Amino acid sequence: MIRYDCFEWLAPQMKDELVVTSLSGQRVEWGHLSHRDADLTLGSMGNALAVGMGLAIALPHRKVFVFESDGSLLLSLFNLPTLANLNPPNLAVFVFDNQKYSGTRISWPTATAGKTDLAAIAKGAGVEHSVLIREFEEFKREATGALKESGLRFVVCKIEESLVHRKIVRSNVDLLETKYKFVRYLERTEGKPIFAGRG
Template structure:
């Protein structure tokens, strides 16, 4: 499955959840398939989607979904332990694993040798899911968090345009959405 197809399947199940999306192409792909004021598109800070999502989940009751990549999770492995330790029931970490750094030239990551799902299970995540073909994200949304979702996708980026909003505009629009839900 292509990453954009996986993102589309997950996004179709989302309603009021806040979404923090990993930098580069994943943000562009989510923006292309389903833009929403609930979505925060990261344009920098590789490896920080899960940390930002965790902080947001801890600050409120609204469900938070972080879209991350295998390369980003590998850059910030400590966040997995922190997520488990903080134990937010309203947090879902979705890792789109294409076994490469897709936004920086598709260099291979170590997920060719390391299974991130096994890592999440060994840390103690309450609920873990793995998808390779069809994605049943409604089941994920019903699970108690923190939840770890591992979605295997093919390497490659969709041919989608850049996000036509300035970073400040993305931030302000998202902050207004957070304030509405408080």
């Protein structure tokens, strides 16, 4: 399974779902395929799941997708017990596990290349719907379920290392611009101010 293929299939199906991505190639690939104000490309390791949880709590009527990587999630494993206990029914987490720190340019193996099973860790933390998938058809099934059904979903997608993102021209939209686009989109669609204060 290739992450880019998953994103290419999923991006056109997104409507008003909110998406939070971590760092790594997925930020570049999703940003290349999806051009929605509802995308929050965080650009940091170890934060996407927590930020996604915060969004899901704040906006329980909105579906939130989080795209994590193995390296990023390994940096923030303490998120998993919190995720399980909060159990936000409007949150779907997809961990694209290529078993590498691809961003290092030397593809240093992560712990999941060894004995570590992130889906089992999440299960042990108390996340009921925690699954590990390896096939594109399974991804389509899980993603369709996430789009159409309620309930916390944690899906570890074992993918091949792909360097598609290195061939994509990087966006010049910086983090603050991304944040403002996202917040203004929420203000429009939620019909309420988010950032207080006027000049």
